[in-house]
Amino acid sequence: MTATIVPDHRGRYGEFGGKYVPETIMFALEELESAFEEAISDPAFNKLLQKELAIYSGRPTPLTLANRLSETNGGARIYLKREDLNHTGAHKINNAIGQALLAVRMGKKKIIAETGAGQHGVAAATVAAKYGLSCKVYMGKEDIRRQALNVFRMKLLGAQVIEVTSGSQTLKDATNEAIREWVASVEDTFYLIGSAVGPHPYPKMVKRFQEVIGIETMEQFDVISERKLPDAVVACVGGGSNAIGMFAPFIQSDVPLYGVEAAGLGVDTNHHAATLSKGSNGVIHGSLTKLLQTKEGQITEPYSISAGLDYPGIGPEHAYLHDTKRVTYEAVTDQESIAALKLLCVNEGILCALESAHAVAYSLKLARTMDENQSVVVCLSGRGDKDVHTLMEHVEGVEAE
Amino acid sequence: MTATIVPDHRGRYGEFGGKYVPETIMFALEELESAFEEAISDPAFNKLLQKELAIYSGRPTPLTLANRLSETNGGARIYLKREDLNHTGAHKINNAIGQALLAVRMGKKKIIAETGAGQHGVAAATVAAKYGLSCKVYMGKEDIRRQALNVFRMKLLGAQVIEVTSGSQTLKDATNEAIREWVASVEDTFYLIGSAVGPHPYPKMVKRFQEVIGIETMEQFDVISERKLPDAVVACVGGGSNAIGMFAPFIQSDVPLYGVEAAGLGVDTNHHAATLSKGSNGVIHGSLTKLLQTKEGQITEPYSISAGLDYPGIGPEHAYLHDTKRVTYEAVTDQESIAALKLLCVNEGILCALESAHAVAYSLKLARTMDENQSVVVCLSGRGDKDVHTLMEHVEGVEAE
Amino acid sequence: MNKRWESFQNSTQYRFVPYIMAGDPCEEATIELSLALQECGAAALELGVPYSDPLADGPVIQRAGMRGLGQNMTLEKTITLVSKLRERGLKIPVIIFTYYNLLLQLGENRFVTLAEENGVDGLLVPDLPYEESSYLREMCSNRHLALISLVAPTTHEDKLHKLSKEAQGFLYCISSLGVTGVRSEFRDGLSAFLHAARLNANVPVLVGFGLSSREQIQQFEETSDGFIVGSAIVNKIESLEKQLMSNREEAIMEFKHFIDSLLPVYSR
């Protein structure tokens, strides 16, 4: 494996990445990049970040052997990296804490964020409250309707939730609108992006704030298992933040890595969010990457039962890892993910997020092709409390009353 | 302070406690008591318990300094013991894991549990799934209606939820029904009680499985603050399990301890759950304690906005700590707890359970009477996701849309 | 031991002890139902006290308790009801069946005083196991009230031995695990249990919990000295509720008919 260092100074991962944004905010990206680079080379910042992750969010999160699930499934042992145990219930908070600390360091008093299902919106509103920043969250009208509970939570946390009525009124439009707002308020506002997407330096920064997942996993695996490294690592991919965070320290190793996209109703239908399997090169939200689009370049609306995977693009580093074949990307359907979620529930007492259930579903398949002495580590990116309403509509065999 | 060891061999805390149960289950309590005593004196059991708490539930939970909240409030610094970060979102899982491991050790294959809002029901269903036990959860018809999401979660975890239509169709009746079921199936069934209530040895056992809260707190406080011990410790009291767990290691010290009950609409109305402030001695669910009752001894229905505090009795050790004045018990209204919950939200980005908000509300009052060098530790027993529906109905100034 | 207990104990009949709930469906009905049961051959009467949280009872008796609570029946009123029963001619021992909390609130001392004054003969507290009963046991024995002990198939051998020996009034053997209510089957090993109880008891050994038909009752004829029927009777009362309020005479006729059909022929 050639050890190309990505991203380069222009924010490029091979051909992917870059900064495709209006000139108005170019200076802000440069300001952000230098503030970020300076912060992460400052031991005091890293110490503070580590302390906040530990004392506020409860890190390190454990690595749990899924005993009964592995036995029921057969094949390799499955370990779960428990990002669901983070404060606010998903890995999203790792990044939100990191970016908020950076915003404070840069003297910004306002943050803005986009959200789809509301998970990143809640994380952003949370850190804004914690660090005394004002917070506006952009959210599609359609998503506001579907995710009333999270909308209420954000408001309770003191954030302003701004309804986005443009386009398809979902995550991609909320992101457009957040960028628009950023363009207008760039001088005093920090844009807190929720995944490893967006213009450089966002993908790099989000990876840096999420790599704690992989670093902890590597250490923990070494301690609790007989082998040094697992035989496979699996994570779901929406924008790609939990996956890139999990993969980060493993990329240099030769452990097989698997990113799992949402196949929705099937990759051969028009209802999926399988960006790498079915998308093509293009620019979305400031970055050159793979995306779902018409042949003319109109971005199409993706579909997944899981709101967090329902994104037409993907972080540029994943596009790069895909093209360089370092990571294998697979797609899992709604049905497979629900089945995996149920199996995890009844065997381990863990209700995971529908996003994470995609990773679990693929691990189950993968583990069955491996032997009992091998181990698969799955990033359990979040808990499923948020999905209970959706599950009530979709899970058969458990009457909802 | 005289160091009486409680409970005595009859399960008595002074005049409180005991085993007021049908003869049919007396043998089971004895069997349980000896299995429990034997288990907790076995290092292997303790090691296993500790491992499960760490690797499955994510312990230790952090002790978070609530910086901005303390400043906004004035007076003493407030520290939060983050039981909300446990798997399933509350301290309840500590006890559920402990009892489930004991059930497995005793060779039981079935567990039963009672639940009000569903928190303990979810914890019980969770450990049942995790350790491969079958699980029946008794829940009042009225509560099933109010807590449809938790009912669905329990079912998803593979538990059977049994609707209780007797009496007022709430927690106390669900507990009666669980005890009835236990009487019938006592030979092969483990009754997994959810709070520090019930006949001996339950209050002792639940305390033992929850004291990890206090033990961790004591160690953490010593490390992160300049002083050895906090100047006050506060916890909410429903049945009393999080409070007794938090207080456990502090009881021998002279740190002032405060238990906070639910004053509902006010202790001078008929709508509260302030057992110690307004109750009298009596027997409920197998234990002699304080309870809310008519002068003839009919148990009355309590009220609190917080389902977990909405219990007409209280663990017998609390009745004892109240009468011996070692712990001060205070009551906080619905309104005060909602205000505290909002304040914690906007200042710290933590949405706590309504139960825990009662403890927060009282700490705020208490801290204001103290000086800036002093510290109050609050047990944040659970997260508030479960309460968002209730809050939507009650919180003004945040429109729900 | 008082005269009523003496004749209960000296009886050579297979003893029938019915359970009814005080105030179900009203106080006067309770009186007439009690007298009817005596006429049908009851050897003693268990009189339940309505309680908000009857954790040893199944749904039938729970509902009876709700009806009694609706009539504002209390422990104190139940005790004074016994003196009315005496005035109206009830001669058999009456045992008050009450949960412990009601007793605690009334006061154990006050209870025994009132009980003695009103012609109560015994007391049964389903949630007060032997281990918690020493004070009450002493109070009762000072006033010649029988504190009825319950033993279950799950009771340890030596405890069974002890309780059987010390039993007053009669020894209540629980025929099946679970709460009160109608059962269709009984557990194996029941006769061994009854045998062990009888071996040591100085009082009649009665079997109860879930008996609901003549056939079931006859099963225990050899192994016990009598039987208790609760839910089956309370169930009948529930079905007669309206008539018991409006057309009592006829209802009582039907009730007696039902009791006759339940009893083994030789108990009538």
Added chain:
Amino acid sequence: MNKRWESFQNSTQYRFVPYIMAGDPCEEATIELSLALQECGAAALELGVPYSDPLADGPVIQRAGMRGLGQNMTLEKTITLVSKLRERGLKIPVIIFTYYNLLLQLGENRFVTLAEENGVDGLLVPDLPYEESSYLREMCSNRHLALISLVAPTTHEDKLHKLSKEAQGFLYCISSLGVTGVRSEFRDGLSAFLHAARLNANVPVLVGFGLSSREQIQQFEETSDGFIVGSAIVNKIESLEKQLMSNREEAIMEFKHFIDSLLPVYSR
């Protein structure tokens, strides 16, 4: 530099550059609106391409894009539309305003070829900052297409210097932060920024973003060489949507009237 740009640059007038969306509300309307704008004195035309995710645009132009998408207007069709405009007599420079993704999918090479073939004079890509534009810049300069540079009040001084120097066609100075749309106020320091831009530019310096009234436009008369109006015009087109489809002649009359009212007196 082609003739059209030459006459644009040599003009002594205060240059008016309108923006309209291709296909809004239909292709024929776009043609007639373009010609009307030329008649009203437009010095050049910015022709927008409908895009699903126009992140530099405010709601007015977003809606216009939706209408254009509804007409199945694409980048390729927009380019060929320009040759129709030429046939119908449009003589001023036409600049295609497109988001980068549309260009990428068409292919940058193919774009410049088509553009040249169809009489397109320039290209403006709002989400392609200078730093990412070197390839396209080279392609454009090979085909004598002006790749219009945008500079903003937030652009660093030395970058402003460089962009002004290298600017082709005209230099687009963003008059206010935020997306396209009508503004009621402009920021302080704007004239210093325009002054700095003008100092180095070899092409006319135009100001745009948010201009919507004659009064506003006149503010920049001293400090710039022309102005761009987008949302205010597109807004008018929206209000004329129905008439533009059914009774076009009258609509175009009203449109011209509106444009006249917008322009400084000396621009007519």
